[in-house]
Amino acid sequence: MLLVFDAGNTNIVLGVYDGPKLLVDWRLSTTPQKTADEYGIQIINLFEKSNINHREVDAVIVSSVVPNIMYSLEHSIRKYFKVEPIIVGPGIKTGINIKYDNPKEVGADRIVNAVAAHDIYKRSTIIIDFGTATTFCAVGKNGDYYGGAITPGLRISSEALFERAAKLPRIELVKPSSVICKNTVQSMQAGIIYGYAGQVDYIVSKMKQEMERLGEEEPLVVATGGLAKLIASETTSINTINPFLTLEGLRIIYEKNR
Template identity: 65%
Template sequence: MILVIDVGNTNIVLGVFSKKELIVDWRLSMSSDKTSDEYAVIIQNLFLYNNLKLSEIEGVIISSVVPDVMYSLEHMVKKCFEISPIIVKHGIKTGLNIKYDNPREMGADRIVNAVAGLEKYKRSLIIIDFGTATTFCAITMSADHLGGVIVPGIKISLEALASKTAKLPKVELLKTNKVICKNTVSSIQSGLLYGYVGQVECIVAKMKREMMDMGEKEPLVVATGGLSKLISDETSYIDIIDPILTLEGLRILYYKNKI
C-alpha cells in the first residue's frame, strides 16, 4: 500500500491506495504550525481508527503548495514509516511538457491533476480545480500542459466580501431558488454561485476556442475540488466531476518515480 498526501492552502488530503484502489481518504485542516510529532500522532490515530497498520505502507508521495509545512511532513513520514517520501517538484518524472514561461512556477497540484487526467481520459482536457484558488488548466492530447487561469476561490470571495464591507454579512454558500433575490443573504448567495458559474462558462469557452485553434479536438472539461458539484449542477460546461483526481495523480506519479 502507498500513502498519498496533497497539501493545499486550506486542507491536507490524504489517501491510502492498495494498487489502484483507494481504500480510505481523509481531509485535515492545514496548519504550518504543527510539528512532525503532532502530525505523527494524527496519522497514527487515523490508521488505528481505520484498522490499518503503519508497517503496511511501502511508499509515500507528497504534493504541496505550502512550503512551510514540508519540513514537518517529511520528518513525520520518516518517523512513522521509516522511509523518505517522494516530493512532487521540478525534475520529477511526469510525462508532461510544461509550457509555462518558467516551469518551476507551475503549482504541484496542477501538475498532479494533469497527470491523472491524461492517464484516465486519454484526450485533450480542461481541468478545473475548485480549491482555495480556482485553477483552470489546458492539457493537450500530446501531454503539453499549456498553462491556464488562476482566480480567487469562492470561499475567498465570500470572506473578502464580509471583511471589506461594513454591513454585508458572511453567509453560508447555498443555492438560491432564483437569481433575483429579495434579501441581502440570498442576494450574496446568488451572486457568488451564479457569478462563478458565469466565470466558469466564459473561461472554458475561451480556453476551448484557443485550444481548438491550435488544432486540438474539443477538450473534455473535468472538475475536481470541494465545490465542484455545486458549480457543475448549474452549468453544462463541465463534463465530468472527478473528486479524487488529485489523489489518483499522486498514485500514478509515485509509480512513475519509484526507485
C-alpha cells in the same frame, strides 16, 4: 501500500492505495504551526479509526503548494512511517510536457492533476480545480500542459465581501433557489455561486477556442476539488466531476518514479 498527500492552502487530503485501489481518503486542515509529532499522531489515529495498519505503508508521495508545512510534514513521514517521501517537484518524472514560460512556476497540484487527466481520459482536457484558488488548466491529447488561468476561490470571494463591506455578513456557501433574492444573505449567495458559474463557463469557452487554434480536439472538461459539485450543477461546460483526480495523479506519478 502507498500513502499520498495533497497539501493545499486550506486542507491536506490524504489517500491510502493498495495497488490501483483507493482504500480510504481523509481531509485535515492545513496548519503551518503543527509540529511533526502533531501531524504524525493525527495521521496514525486516522489509520487506526479506519482499521488499517500504518506499518503496511511502504511508500509515500507528497504534492504541496504550502512550503512552510513541508519541514514538519516530511519529518513526520520519516519518523512515523520509516520511509523517505517522494516530493513532487523538479526532477520528478511526470510524462507531461510543460509549455509554461518558467515550468518551475507551475503549482505541484496543477501538474498532478494534468498527469491524472492525461492518463485517465487520454484526450484533450480542461481541468478545473475548485480549491482555495480555482485553477483552470489546458492539457493536450499528447500530454502538453499549455497553461491556464487562476481565479480567487469561492471562499476567498465570500470572505472578501464580509471583510470589506461593513454591513454584509459572513455567509454559508449554499445555492439559493432563485437569483432574484429577497434578503441579503441569499442575495450574496446568489451573486457568488451563480456569478461564479458564469465565470467558469466563460473562461472554459475562451480556453476551448484557444485550444482549437493549437490544433487540439474538443476538450473534455473535468472538475475536481471540494466545491466542484456546488458549481458544476449550474454550469453548461463541465462534463464530469472527479473528486479523486489529484490523489490518482499522485499514485500515477509514484508508479513512474518508484
